Amino acid sequence: MTRMRADLLLLLAAFIWGTAFIAQKYANDSMGPLSFVGARFLLSWIALAPLALYERGKAGCASLGKSDLGLAALIGFCLFAGAGLQQIGLVTTTATNGGFLTALYVILVPLIVWAITGARPRRIVLLAGVVSIFGAWLLAENGHLQKWTSGDALILIADIAWAAAISLVPIFLARCDRPYFLAFAQYGVVAFLGLVGGLGLESFSGEGLAAALPAILYAGLFSGGIAYTLQIVAQKYTPAAEAALIMSLESVFAALSGALLLSERLTPLALLGCGLILAGAILVEAEPALRSARMVVRRRRR
Template identity: 70%
Template sequence: MTRMRADLLLLLVAFIWGTAFVAQKSANEHMGPVSFVGLRFLLSFIAVAPLALREHCRKYRPSLSKGDLALAGLIGFFLFTGAVLQQIGLVSTSATNGGFLTALYVIFVPFVVWVITGAPPKFVVLVAGAVSIAGAWLLTEKGQFQRWSGGDTLVLVADLAWAGAISLIPVFLRRVERPFFLVFAQHGVVAFCGLIAGLSFESFSTEGVTSALPALLYAGLCSGGIAYTLQILAQKYTPPAEAALILSLESVFAALSGAALLSERLTPSAMLGCALIFLGVILVEVGPIRKAVPD
């Protein structure tokens, strides 16, 4: 796979995640946020199981060490933490604050990678990240941040978890080329932790699950089963900081899907915000595009 194809896959991931944001918000009306996370990733776990099994049955598959298993578990824990904190945060934070704060993981990823690998972030990545954050700010309601709440803190901490997961994925893939195992393992960790915590601390009813079923199916099969798998496959070829910038287009697709499905109005400043986020992605794509075009 080429870098450009990997980036296009990440663009598709951002589209799926952005449209899933509507489903995630609606699910909170019918069931507990932690239970929702557990069930959606249980569906994802089941969906990717055949791919993981096929990979396991390959004749020349790389073996997994205890360190590899521990790293996969850590990535799954980061994913669980990010998903749960974001879902709980959506209950109490405003859409204005939540949309902006979620985009901040674009800034966190280069510095998390710096801590993990010792490689400082590229200047163009920092500039592109700043441009994308400015765009995310304009996507908020009239470019104004509303009063800080506990939900905002949860969404901000979730950003650190997302950044940790995005940064560690290529570390795992460099150690052992088992992408489908990694998807399978991280979904298993999230499903197990989410269901245990959800059943322990939240009320659970079949009526609530039935009402949230469309959201569960879309978030579980499309956002989890398809998008997370494509993300891991693509991150073998796209560096994590650049991948985070492409994935930040999730906020653009969330705004567009909100306008299309929830009749939310896109203001001129919001449309400018979308354009700035696209510009941030284009800035980090200039290098790969120039390499792909022969002289």
């Protein structure tokens, strides 16, 4: 797979996540947030089982050691922490604050990669991250965040978990080229923890489950089964920090889907914010392309 195709897969994942944000928000009206997270990822886990089995049966399939299984479990826990805390935070925070705060993981990913691997982030990546965050701020109610709640703090903590998961995926793939297993394993971890937490801490009813079923189906099959799997497959070819910037377009797609499906109005400042987030993603794409072009020119001069 080429880098361009991998980036397009990340773009598709961001689109699916952006449209799924509406489903996540409405699900909280019918069932507990942890129960919803557990139910949606249980569906994702079931959907990925055939691909994980197919990958395992391929000739030359890499074997898994204890450290590989432990790393997959850790990534799954990070995904659970991010998804669970975000879903709980959406109960008390506004969509405005939630959309902006979620975008902050963009700047955390290169810092976590630096801490784990010692690889310093490129200046263009940090610049693109700042541009994207400023765009997310403008997109959030024209740069005027509303009163902060405990939900906002939970979403900030969730950002650390998102960033850690994104940063750890390439490390697992470098050790063991089994992306479908990783997707299957992390969905299983999230489903187990979500359902145990939901059954232990939240009220549950068949009526609530039935009301939330459309959101569970969309988030489980598309946001989980497809989008998160595309992310893992693509991260073998796109560095974590740059992948995060492309995935930050999720907030743009969320705003556009809100305007189309919920008749929400996008102001000129919000549209400018969308443009800046897009510019941040383009910045990290343009720099490698320019570097390659310069190398081609140098070779021809020789």
